[in-house]
Amino acid sequence: MAYLNCGFLNDKLGDNTSAIDDFSKSIYFEAEIDIINQRSKDISFSGRSNSRYKNGDYYGAIEDKRQAQKIRLLEINKSSEFNTNKIYFKNILLGSFTKTDLGPKYNALIKGSKIRKSKYDLIADYKKVISKERKEEVIKKLEFISELKYNNGDYKGSIKAIRRSEKYY
Numbered sequence: 001m002a003y004l005n006c007g008f009l010n011d012k013l014g015d016n017t018s019a020i021d022d023f024s025k026s027i028y029f030e031a032e033i034d035i036i037n038q039r040s041k042d043i044s045f046s047g048r049s050n051s052r053y054k055n056g057d058y059y060g061a062i063e064d065k066r067q068a069q070k071i072r073l074l075e076i077n078k079s080s081e082f083n084t085n086k087i088y089f090k091n092i093l094l095g096s097f098t099k100t101d102l103g104p105k106y107n108a109l110i111k112g113s114k115i116r117k118s119k120y121d122l123i124a125d126y127k128k129v130i131s132k133e134r135k136e137e138v139i140k141k142l143e144f145i146s147e148l149k150y151n152n153g154d155y156k157g158s159i160k161a162i163r164r165s166e167k168y169y
Helices: 002-013 016-032 042-055 058-078 089-094 104-113 122-127 132-151 155-166
Strands: none
Touching: 002 016, 002 042, 016 042, 042 058, 042 155, 058 132, 058 155, 132 155
């Protein structure tokens, strides 16, 4: 948990190399733990993906993002019922959990890992006027585009498409 929080802090400070190292240590230690109850293991991979993207390592960024998606799907499939209070990277972006239900260490993680939105974010404005079905359609299309670009070897285009799809969460 400490390495995960340090990773997000270093990412916010712009020290992407240190952030990548911290996220990598977090991933290493999380691999030793079978189950983490209140949060997903996908957060470390998504954080490292964002830091790698900022560092210009597009191949590493898309590989981490794909691994994060696999982990999230495996964890959802393993659990008998989907726990909406479990902290996934997607839930952090959505803000779809009750902060009062979580302990202080998880509140600190959520606060540190939230992505700051631009004042002039056109996607945020667009999201306000389109239906939920249309948002899902746009997300699926962007994920499909990401997969096509990945298969063609365009890793920068692939990670850009997946990051854009996350803005619609």
